Amino acid sequence: MAKEPETTSTQVLRLYRDLADWYPLLTPVGDYAEEATFYRCLFEAHCQRPPRTLLDLGSGGGHNAAHLKAALACTLVDLEPAMLALSRRLNPECEHIQGDMRSVRLGRVFDCVLVHDAVSYMTSRSDLASTIATAFAHTAPGGVAMFQPDFVSETFEPGTETGGRDGNRRGLRYLEWRWVPDSKTDMYVIDMAYLLRDVNGAAKVIHDRHFMGLFPRTVWLELISAASFEPLVVPFEHSSYSDTGHEVFLGLRPVADERGTT
CATH class of the missing domain: 2.20.130.10 (CAC2371-like domains)
Structure with a gap:
């Protein structure tokens, strides 16, 4: 009998713990240059304030920040100490904080919030909603949050x-x-x-x-909207994914926001 799938909180992933030092051989930092450029252009296009600061939730080995830190002051948050240690060696000038993307609260806001493919580890709608709420709590009015699941239900293929x-x-x-x-x-x-x-x-x-x-596109849009963002779907422009229908979701935080900034 197949093992029943675990929840996000009970997963023990060796890649991010005792195997973390091998991570750069799995996904080398140079492979992130093209997508990091895409993210920066998205932030610049949709942010209604000059984008100067970025919060990276689920930052992993810091490979995106390695390319974004030249344009944005990056604060990196990850759950796993081994991945933070890896990122500190790569990005010593960036701030690193251990925290859970579902619950961390830093008490400040950022022009841009990046939730890269680590968001795919949210295996329930409640966990996903909590992560989106975290992004909203840290997005400045007029700022942008970006979410990039590996797949939505409509694009998944075994x-x-x-x-x-x-x-x-x-x-x-x-x-x-x-x-x-x-x-x-x-x-x-x-x-x-x-x-x-x-x-x-x-x-x-x-x-x-x-x-x-693995959630439908409509669920993503509903949860982003429920967090008080204006939701937007954008095709993921990358040479390796030109024909796959991959996309990213944006949450645009209005400039006039009755809920305040934290």
Whole structure:
């Protein structure tokens, strides 16, 4: 019998803990340059105030911030200490804070809020709504929040991907397998197999299972609107995703906001 999918709070993901030092070989920082440029252009186009500050919720290894920090003062929030340590080495000039994107409150606002693909780990509508509320609480009036799930229900396709790199006398290769459990409609599973080769040439295989939220486009728009944002859907412009129908969601916070700024 297949294991029942876990909730966001109970997942133990080795990629972000004891395997965190291998993360740059899974997704190298250079691979983020094109999408970071896309995010910056979106913020500049939709922010009704000069975009100078950015809050990155679920910042991971800091690979987006590595490209955005030249234009924006970045504050990075992530749940996992190992990922924050990785990001601090890459982005020592940025502020780093350990926190949960569903509940963290910093008591200040930012011109831009980025919630990258870590938002896909929200496996219930209540968790997703809490994350969007966090983004709203930290978006300045006239500012913009951006959410980028890997998939919505309308674009999801089961499948596999492979990749990995060599570096510092080590190497990583991975196999990703995406599938939907029969008992779930708002969730999919990613089984990851990592083949790790250390500096001595020894190799081992590790399995990691990730549970991801999968919601219709209408749910995203409803929850963004319910948080008091003006919702907007924008096609994701990236050379690797030109024909997939991928998109990002924006939350535009009105300049005149009766709810205040925190």
